[in-house]
Amino acid sequence: MSQALQNVGKTINQIGRIFGVLLVTTIALPGLSNANAQVRPSAPIVNPPLPSEQQPPIATLRPSNGLVGVKLINKTGADIAYQVIGDTQVRTLAGRATATLQALKTPANVTFYRRDRGFLLVSPQVPTTVPNTIELTLTETTDFAIDKTALSIDPDGDVYLN
Numbered sequence: 001m002s003q004a005l006q007n008v009g010k011t012i013n014q015i016g017r018i019f020g021v022l023l024v025t026t027i028a029l030p031g032l033s034n035a036n037a038q039v040r041p042s043a044p045i046v047n048p049p050l051p052s053e054q055q056p057p058i059a060t061l062r063p064s065n066g067l068v069g070v071k072l073i074n075k076t077g078a079d080i081a082y083q084v085i086g087d088t089q090v091r092t093l094a095g096r097a098t099a100t101l102q103a104l105k106t107p108a109n110v111t112f113y114r115r116d117r118g119f120l121l122v123s124p125q126v127p128t129t130v131p132n133t134i135e136l137t138l139t140e141t142t143d144f145a146i147d148k149t150a151l152s153i154d155p156d157g158d159v160y161l162n
Helices: 002-028
Strands: 067-074 080-084 091-093 098-105 108-114 119-125 133-141 150-153 158-161
Touching: 067 080, 067 108, 067 150, 080 098, 091 098, 098 108, 108 119, 119 158, 133 150
Parallel strands: 067 133
Antiparallel strands: 067 098, 080 091, 080 108, 108 150, 119 133, 150 158
């Protein structure tokens, strides 16, 4: 019986050594403890580029006390919906009509689209007599690639068309 007890004691001692080695290995080399663990690199923080970094301005206005104007000239036969974001509700500009938006605080964003969902060719012009106003002549086009629906004016007066 004592021989059997000695064998059990030796076995327990060997098991203890094995677990001790495993414990030290797990602490010293934690990556080996879970071979299936997936390491995820931290996601980079992506900030979208500013409009000025994406495209050059189509015009530059000279804001008067931070205010600018936008004149919409509808040369289409269709109604055009437009809105100054954060300033006006959606309004309708009838076909062959004109609307002037005055004293818009910069930055200003104006959206517009044809109610019949046709495409718009937008031709901008800054009158020399009114350097803080931009005129947008809106005409029909069938080319989706040149369709525009938004105007952005930054605080410095740079104008972007998208």
